[in-house]
Amino acid sequence: MKGYCGKILMVDLTSSAFDEIAIPDDIYEHFLSGVGLGAYILYKYLPKGTDPLSPDNVLGFVSGLLTGTGSFMTGRWLAVCKSPLTGGFGDANCGGTFSPAIKQCGYDAIFFKGKAAKPVFLFIDNKGPRLIDALSLWGQDTVETEASIRSIVTSKKRLAIATIGPAGEHQSLIAGISNDGGRMAARSGVGAVMGSKNLKAVVLGGSKLIRTQDPDEIKEISQAYAKKVKSSNLPAITTGAILPILGKSMVATDKAIPIDGMMSTAIMKKWGTGFGNTMGMTMGDAPVKNWKGSIADFPYRKYHHMNPDLIQKHETQKYHCYSCIIGCGGVCDIKGVSKGRFSHTHKPEYETVAAFGSLLLNKDRDAIFLINELLNRGGMDSISAGNTIAFAMECYEKGWLSDEATGGLDLSWGNTAAIVTLVEQMIAAEGFGAVLQNGVKKASEILGLASAPLAMHAGGQEPGMHDPRLDPILGIHFSCDPTPGRHTIGAGSYYNYMRLWESVSWAPKVKLGEDKTEEYEANSNVGLKSMANACIKQVLDGSGGCFFAMLSGFNHFKLFDYLNAATGWNKTPNEYMTIGLRMQTLRQCFNVREGINPRDFKINKRLSGQPPLTEGPLKGKSFKMDEMMGIHYQFMGWDQKTGIPTRAALENLGFCDLEMEDISHG
Amino acid sequence: MANPKKPVIDYEICMACGICAADCPLSCLALRKKNIDSYQNAYPVLDDYYLCNGCTRCEKACPMQAIRMV
Numbered sequence: 001m002k003g004y005c006g007k008i009l010m011v012d013l014t015s016s017a018f019d020e021i022a023i024p025d026d027i028y029e030h031f032l033s034g035v036g037l038g039a040y041i042l043y044k045y046l047p048k049g050t051d052p053l054s055p056d057n058v059l060g061f062v063s064g065l066l067t068g069t070g071s072f073m074t075g076r077w078l079a080v081c082k083s084p085l086t087g088g089f090g091d092a093n094c095g096g097t098f099s100p101a102i103k104q105c106g107y108d109a110i111f112f113k114g115k116a117a118k119p120v121f122l123f124i125d126n127k128g129p130r131l132i133d134a135l136s137l138w139g140q141d142t143v144e145t146e147a148s149i150r151s152i153v154t155s156k157k158r159l160a161i162a163t164i165g166p167a168g169e170h171q172s173l174i175a176g177i178s179n180d181g182g183r184m185a186a187r188s189g190v191g192a193v194m195g196s197k198n199l200k201a202v203v204l205g206g207s208k209l210i211r212t213q214d215p216d217e218i219k220e221i222s223q224a225y226a227k228k229v230k231s232s233n234l235p236a237i238t239t240g241a242i243l244p245i246l247g248k249s250m251v252a253t254d255k256a257i258p259i260d261g262m263m264s265t266a267i268m269k270k271w272g273t274g275f276g277n278t279m280g281m282t283m284g285d286a287p288v289k290n291w292k293g294s295i296a297d298f299p300y301r302k303y304h305h306m307n308p309d310l311i312q313k314h315e316t317q318k319y320h321c322y323s324c325i326i327g328c329g330g331v332c333d334i335k336g337v338s339k340g341r342f343s344h345t346h347k348p349e350y351e352t353v354a355a356f357g358s359l360l361l362n363k364d365r366d367a368i369f370l371i372n373e374l375l376n377r378g379g380m381d382s383i384s385a386g387n388t389i390a391f392a393m394e395c396y397e398k399g400w401l402s403d404e405a406t407g408g409l410d411l412s413w414g415n416t417a418a419i420v421t422l423v424e425q426m427i428a429a430e431g432f433g434a435v436l437q438n439g440v441k442k443a444s445e446i447l448g449l450a451s452a453p454l455a456m457h458a459g460g461q462e463p464g465m466h467d468p469r470l471d472p473i474l475g476i477h478f479s480c481d482p483t484p485g486r487h488t489i490g491a492g493s494y495y496n497y498m499r500l501w502e503s504v505s506w507a508p509k510v511k512l513g514e515d516k517t518e519e520y521e522a523n524s525n526v527g528l529k530s531m532a533n534a535c536i537k538q539v540l541d542g543s544g545g546c547f548f549a550m551l552s553g554f555n556h557f558k559l560f561d562y563l564n565a566a567t568g569w570n571k572t573p574n575e576y577m578t579i580g581l582r583m584q585t586l587r588q589c590f591n592v593r594e595g596i597n598p599r600d601f602k603i604n605k606r607l608s609g610q611p612p613l614t615e616g617p618l619k620g621k622s623f624k625m626d627e628m629m630g631i632h633y634q635f636m637g638w639d640q641k642t643g644i645p646t647r648a649a650l651e652n653l654g655f656c657d658l659e660m661e662d663i664s665h666g
Numbered sequence: 667m668a669n670p671k672k673p674v675i676d677y678e679i680c681m682a683c684g685i686c687a688a689d690c691p692l693s694c695l696a697l698r699k700k701n702i703d704s705y706q707n708a709y710p711v712l713d714d715y716y717l718c719n720g721c722t723r724c725e726k727a728c729p730m731q732a733i734r735m736v
Contacts, residue, residue, distance in 0.1 A: 070729045072683060100688050158693035207691035209723075222729035226681050236704070269705060317699040317706045322688050325681040327707055 002213040003069050003566030004033050008041065009107045009129060011122060013197050014055060014114030018129050023108065029569065029579075030656050032542025033065035033108050035091055036583040038080030041111055042089070043590050043658055052084035052189075053171060053196040055115035061162060061202055062109040063102040064544015066559075067323070068210035069566040070218040072225055073549035073557060075099045075322030078541065079162075079190040085173045085384075085439060086460045086601075088591035089482045090188030091541075095321030095329075096180035098204070099544055101160030105129075105206030112197055121163075121201035123153055126208065134200035141165045141377035142178035145201055155205035163201035164191045165379025170429040171195045173438040174384035174462075182346045182376030183321075183329075187461065188483055189439075191379050213568030221558050221565065228556050229325050232266040240309035243275055244300070247282035251470070251617050256514040261497040261553025265326055268548050272328035273350035274308030276465075280350070281358065284470050284617035288358045289413060290390035291456050291467070291606050294616025302363040306353050310365060315347055326548055334373065337366045345373035351487075354465035355386025360393060361414035371423050378427030387462035388440040389422055392432075394454045395447060407431040459601035461485030469609045469621040472520050472628060476530045479625060480632045480643065482587035484601040488547050490533020492519045497551045500532050503560065503573040507532045522627035527635035534636065535580030539563075542583060581636065582653045585645050588638065592663040598643025602629065670720025671735035675710055679732035682707040686724035686733060694718040 006028075010019040023037070031040045038060050050056040059081040066074035077099035083090025102110060105124040112122075119134040132152070137145050142165040149161055160179065167175035168191030175191025176184040212218055267275050280286030281295050281303045288298050295303075312330070319329030330347030348368055356362055356371050375382045389411075395401045396411035403410070407425075409418045409432060425433020436443050440462050444455035456463060458478050464487025468475025474491035481489045500507040508528050519526055540550055540559065549557040560573045571579075591598065602625055609622025634640040637649030644663055673686070677700065687695040687710050696713035699706055712718060725733045 068689075070685070070727065072681070072729060097684070097688055104688075156692050157690075207689075219729050219731065223731075226730060230681070315706065317708050318682075320682055320684055320697075320708065323683050323685050325683050327682065327705060330706075 002211055002568050003065055004028055005103055005106055005108045005210070007107055008109045008111060011110065011112045011129065012114045013112055013116040013120070013199060016131050026656055028065065028567070030654070031583055031586070032539065032579060034062055034544055035078050035080065035538060035541040036579070037109055037542070038062045038078060038091065039089065039583060039586045039590060040658065041109070042080060042082065043586060045113070046082060048593055049595070050082055052082045052087070052193060055197065056113070057082050057193055057196070058111055058113050059190070059193050059197060060109050060111040061102060063099045065542055066562055066566055067544035068100040068103045069212045069562070070215055070222060071562045071566065072222050072323050072325050073546040074544045074562070075324060076541070076544045076546055077102060077185070079177050079185045081188070081190055081193045082594065083188040083483070084192050085189035086484065088459065088594055088596045089587045090190055090193070091483055092176060092185035092187040092190045093488070093541065094177070094179060094183055094185035095324070095546065096183040097322045098160045098162050098179040100322050101204035101206065103210050104208050105204050106208045110202065112199060115196065116198040119198045119200050121149065121199070121203055123203045123205070125155060125157070125205040137200050138169060139166065142379050143181050143377050146181060149201060149203055153203060153205070157205045157207050160204045161201055164194045165377055165427070167191060167378045167380040167427050167437070168195040170437065172380060172426070172429065173442060174381045174388070175379050176381050178376060178379050182373070184376060184379070184381065186381035186383065187486065212566045214565040217565035218562065221561050225557060226325055228262055229265055229552070232262040232269070234266050234270050238270070240271070240278065240307040243279040243308070244282045247279035251283050254516045256496065256510050256512070256516050258496045258510045258512060261499065261551055262556060264497055264548070265552040268326050268328045271308040271312065272330060272347060274311050274347065274353065276350035277306035277308055277353045277357070278303055280354065282617065285466050286354045286358045287465055287467055289361055290359065290394045290454065292394070294613055294618065296615045298358045298361055302361070303358060305363045305365045306357050311347065314369070319346065321546070324546065328548055332369065334369045338370045341370065342373045345369055346376060348372040351465050352382040352386070355382050356419065359386050359390045359465070360419055362416050362419055363414065364416040367416045367420055371420060374423050374427065380427055383464055384439050384462040385423060385426060387456050388436045388443055389419060391440045391443060391451070391455050392422070392436060395451055400447065400451060405432065453604070456604045456606065458484035458603040459596070463487065463603060463607065466491070467618060468603070468607050469613065469618040472623045473526060473530050473533065475603060475608055475623070475625060476628050476632045477533060478603040478607065479601055480598070480629050481534065482584070482591050485603070489537050490530060492516070492529065494551060495529045495533055497553055498536065499553045499555045500536060502555050504532065504577055505574055520621070520623040522624065522631040526628065527631040530632045531635040532577070534584050535577045538580035538583035539576050542579070578653070582655070584636065585649060585653055586655065588643070588645055589650070589660060589663060592644050593661050599629070602626070670718065672715060672718050672720060673712060673724050673733045674736045676732045676734070677702050677709055679730045680709055681730055682709050683729070684710070685727050685729065686710050689723050689727040691721065691723060692717050692719065695724060
């Protein structure tokens with residue numbers, strides 16, 4: 001076994017028992033590690049029909065196959081479980097320093113089942129695992145919890161800590177799991193599952209070595225990639241002022257211009273994801289006013305406050321996740337914000353800026369710094385929280401919510417004070433926040449069926465801040481991924497950057513000047529691209545790879561070569577894509593087994609332009625989501641009508657020792 | 667017992683990836699802003715000179731071969 005540890009730890013929180021389970025090499029060859037190993041374990045060990053918030057749910061912390069091997073941009077970990085938000089497969093992806101720490105404890109993953117009688121945290125070092133009383137930590141926010149644990153636990157090695165905040169303790173369905181002082185594995189409601197198990201934190205201090213087949217080859221690949229990243233820089237005179245112009249020029253033509261992925265790397269090095277704060281406005285990528293507005297509702301005089309240069313003025317230093325050579329993160333000094341309530345925060349990501357900026361018509365940048373830190377400390381997903389508040393604001397606008405119902409909060413668009421209060425209430429599960437704390441689907445169920453058309457979600461998961469009306473393939477993944485509503489699976493634009501066609505024989509090449517309007521139709525090119533997106537993202541998530549490395553292009557970020565060098569395998573890119581297809585199909589099978597109708601994951605029709613917007617860069621844009629879902633299913637080997645993997649596809653892929661339930665409808 | 671060799675980092679080569687700091691079994695290396703690039707990156711520094719026992723884990727882990735034991 002090379003590159004991986006070959007075993008996992010299963011912790012039974014009910015009986016406080018630890019079980020080391022050896023994982024055969026064959027499983028890694030079929031599912032990699034990361035999300036694939038997570039899906040394998042969940043399919044195998046989770047009883048069918050389990051209530052996600054019951055002790056029977058299985059919660060995993062999974063590292064990547066390439067994590068700790070000397071490869072760059074491979075420090076991501078995932079939390080996996082049955083999602084209480086969607087009822088299907090749940091996962092949430094995060095960086096920081098937690099992923100290598102899992103493997104340095106000697107495991108590829110740590111899973112939990114059962115429920116502790118009282119709050120505990122798991123501590124593992126080279127002496128092994130033990131559960132420690134966490135009663136005194138219950139109620140602390142994520143940053144406080146990390147500090148408290150460092151004072152309780154003595155360790156030679158700096159501890160890596162993943163923890164929930166109050167939102168997870170209250171089992172908010174949009175709660176995440178934090179590490180490194182507020183970096184969040186936010187999606188799928190994984191924090192609620194952790195809270196339901198009375199598990200406050202996972203604390204790792206091991207220092208075991210991770211062996212690879214060919215460390216010299218890995219270094220060679222890393223150094224070649226580093227050389228390119230180091231030399232990819234924007235001209236020193238470049239400022240954020242160029243971003244709205246750049247955004248406008250990118251949508252000025254309907255012709256494809258395949259740009260080398262290292263351009264995205266140069267942009268990420270300078271601003272991180274914040275480049276989208278203003279560029280997304282002129283492109284039409286950033287959603288406005290609960291996805292029903294446009295730049296006309298949030299014009300330059302408002303959105304220019306989100307210029308990433310202004311945010312960077314707070315940045316005291318860059319933040320790199322483990323093994324990252326881009327450094328999109330940052331640490332921001334916010335002592336001058338909100339009367340110095342907090343001293344620092346992680347630089348707000350684009351997702352948070354959009355979810356609490358244009359989506360709510362809020363132009364108060366300082367409030368976004370504050371909200372960012374409140375959510376990081378509270379342990380709540382900013383994408384879901386923003387979408388849910390946007391929903392409430394639209395209900396309020398329509399007069400469906402009285403001041404009495406909101407507890408006196410004036411939820412007019414852009415009312416910053418009310419937004420901040422509502423965020424605090426949602427984290428504390430108090431006041432009107434208690435109605436919103438479980439995400440937009442639950443909130444609309446509480447407020448009544450008439451509100452459902454205003455609730456933006458796919459199968460219960462609120463969408464990331466990128467508009468499918470600009471990029472319909474993004475909409476396919478919002479609706480077709482087994483973990484729906486994700487902006488990080490695939491899109492037409494991502495596909496252009498990745499340049500998979502240079503290594504994967506069946507991936508269609510994007511030609512200069514290609515007509516982009518074809519992506520609004522359910523054709524075979526769209527089917528192939530969306531399939532390629534889905535497969536490669538699974539390979540990436542099985543490896544612990546970073547999404548932003550993927551965007552730098554696989555012609556530069558040699559993921560397949562890294563995998564072969566780490567493991568000693570000699571697989572082709574096409575073979576890795578088949579592994580990705582197997583992983584994705586297994587996750588889909590998990591959902592179907594749990595009673596999910598894949599078609600029910602279709603994103604709110606507003607996001608496919610039904611009806612189309614009447615203003616802004618996306619004016620008149622629409623597509624038929626049902627047909628787009630069908631073409632994706634077809635290319636994945638899933639039934640075109642139902643989205644259920646066909647019997648033939650299951651037989652072709654093979655699932656090792658898993659007893660695959662007969663889910664085929666014919 | 668002779669004094670163990672200590673890591674010396676070549677910041678011209680270092681990519682600030684943090685692999686060495688995460689690999690150090692005694693967490694002797696910390697990541698700090700060094701003002702040596704325009705990005706405000708945090709680079710590894712030997713935070714606790716006397717704690718370091720010269721195990722060479724950081725030297726072997728560095729993908730860039732930017733660490734020498736001296």
